[in-house]
Structure formats: structure tokens, C-alpha cells
Amino acid sequence: MEKTTKMVEEITQKRKMTEKVKNELHQRIFHNVLLAIGVMLYICLIDAVYIYAKQEVMNIAFKIFPMIAIIATVVLFEFAYRKENGKMAIVGIELLVLSILVLYIPYIYQNLDRKFCVQLTFIPIFYAIYYIAKSIVIYIKTEKNYQNNLSDVKEIVKEEIK
DSSP states (O other): OHHHHHHHHHHHHHHSOOHHHHHHHHHHHHHHHHHHHHHHHHHHHHHHHHHHSOHHHHHHHHHHHHHHHHHHHHHHHHHHHHHTOHHHHHHHHHHHHHHHHHHHHHHHHHHSOHHHHGGGGGHHHHHHHHHHHHHHHHHHHHHHHHHHHOOOHHHHHHHHHO
8 A cells, every 4th residue: 555655656746847847837927927018018008198198199109109019020020930939929929919909099099989999998908818818828738748748658668677
């Protein structure tokens, strides 16, 4: 009985993620959180300009905000292409969606009633929900890949040789 409990404890110990894998996972999730905060602040800044700025400032700002987003998207796509990094390309696609949204926000503000435009302040909440879901998926996928890549074949072969 003691031998089986000891074997179970050893197996569970070996199935736990290593510190290196945990650190990489935490780093990816941290980068996603930073990106989410940046996107939310960017959209909140756009909303604040719409709500509090004068018309002249708002017109100039609504031309600058999409340019900043598109330039950041192109730069990120270039880095992802040069490094052949798929994860960075996915972030580039997310920024592309943000760029398109930021490009159309001035037209939404112009063509809709001000009461409906206040609803656009909820966009950062949707981004937060998206990044929380993305972080959960990253965690589950990493843990599942780690568990699937563990192989007891080496240990079984060693025990057979002895």
C-alpha cells in the first residue's frame, strides 16, 4: 500500500509544470494583461477626447488616433514577419481590429445620437473580457500541451533494463 501511494505521489510530482514552463506562461499572460490595459486606456482616451474636447481638437485627434493605431499595427506585423513569430502575428491581428475600430469611431460619433455614443464607452470592457478569456485559453492550452508532452517511456525503458 505504501509503495503505491509513493508511486502516485511521484507521478503527481512529475506531472506538475516546471518552474521554467510556469515562468513562460506567467510572462505570456502578463504581456496580454499589459496589452489589454494599453488598449483600454487608448480607447478611454478616445472617448475622453470625444466627451470633453472642443470640436477643433476633436477633429485633429480623430485623425491622429487612427494613424497611431495603424502605424503600431504595421510595425508589429513587420516584427512578427521578421521573427516568424505566430504569437506576435496574432497580437498584430488584434491590433488590426483595434485600428479598424478606431478608424470608424469618428464616423460613428458623427452619425449617431450622443446618447448612443455613450454606449461606446463599454468597448474597453469588451476588450477586458476578451483578454481575460484569451489568458484562460493560453493557460489551459499550455497546461494541456505540457501534460501531453510528458512521456513515461524513458522511465519504463530504464526500469526494463534494470
